[in-house]
Amino acid sequence: MGATKTDLFSKKQNELAAMAKALAHPARIAILQVLVKTNACVCGSLVDELGLAQATISQHLKELKQVGLIQGTIEGTSVCYCINPKAWQQYKEFFAMFFKELPENKPCC
Amino acid sequence: MGATKTDLFSKKQNELAAMAKALAHPARIAILQVLVKTNACVCGSLVDELGLAQATISQHLKELKQVGLIQGTIEGTSVCYCINPKAWQQYKEFFAMFFKELPENKPCC
DNA sequence: ACTATTCATTGCAATATTACGATTAATATT
DNA sequence: AATATTAATCGTAATATTGCAATGAATAGT
Numbered sequence: 001m002g003a004t005k006t007d008l009f010s011k012k013q014n015e016l017a018a019m020a021k022a023l024a025h026p027a028r029i030a031i032l033q034v035l036v037k038t039n040a041c042v043c044g045s046l047v048d049e050l051g052l053a054q055a056t057i058s059q060h061l062k063e064l065k066q067v068g069l070i071q072g073t074i075e076g077t078s079v080c081y082c083i084n085p086k087a088w089q090q091y092k093e094f095f096a097m098f099f100k101e102l103p104e105n106k107p108c109c
Numbered sequence: 110m111g112a113t114k115t116d117l118f119s120k121k122q123n124e125l126a127a128m129a130k131a132l133a134h135p136a137r138i139a140i141l142q143v144l145v146k147t148n149a150c151v152c153g154s155l156v157d158e159l160g161l162a163q164a165t166i167s168q169h170l171k172e173l174k175q176v177g178l179i180q181g182t183i184e185g186t187s188v189c190y191c192i193n194p195k196a197w198q199q200y201k202e203f204f205a206m207f208f209k210e211l212p213e214n215k216p217c218c
Numbered sequence: 219a220c221t222a223t224t225c226a227t228t229g230c231a232a233t234a235t236t237a238c239g240a241t242t243a244a245t246a247t248t
Numbered sequence: 249a250a251t252a253t254t255a256a257t258c259g260t261a262a263t264a265t266t267g268c269a270a271t272g273a274a275t276a277g278t
Binding site: 004005006008009010013014016017018020021022023024025026027028029030033036039041050051052071072073075080081082083085088091092095096098099102103108109 | 113114115117118119122123125126127129130131132133134135136137138139142145148150159160161180181182184189190191192194197200201204205207208211212217218
């Protein structure tokens, strides 16, 4: 064992978990924040910005790209990354939906 | 290697990553959804609801308790769990803040 | 063509997570 | 007291993630 039993859960549940997992590392949070702040795209300056090795940053970028949160276009020798606004919006809505409201009456335990 | 280099990132970044990690498993998503839906507390019926072993559910509950998202009170031989409304609200705000808005003008790449 | 730069990929080591059976601790029931 | 029920914890196995050095592929500049 050690592998998540995705078949026990609904598509939505697995999807939300996957979205959360994409955010479940400070390096990826930091990368996204840089990309949001600079809006205009940023390339490998992320390696300087954060203190991780190039290979590590590249891996995190790959993961973020895989879930669609960012996109990258080749620009000469460098690659320019930026937020995918559509995916960003979707993430926003998904999480907002999940945390919507609590009925929040009942005494609870 | 293999351990996250938390010292490279800000407190906020690590915190958000930790919050996301708590949601980064479909079983935990499912548990939270059950607790929200039933509002009134639920105990080990989670084991029946989801198809995982008791030890596994207990471990997920422990993680959710550790990040403060749920709370549990002993009720005879069983334990009654429920959402911690304060933490829930905080999570909601944190994620909403993170996904706020994109400046979303610039052409992007 | 040669070199430099930039980034992806590969391979490896260290650590973390997921899952469960077995055991333990606690309260309830008989 | 003896037994049953509930849930935490321990121990273990399988798998996933994190991080980096080394290598590779592509373009830019000389």
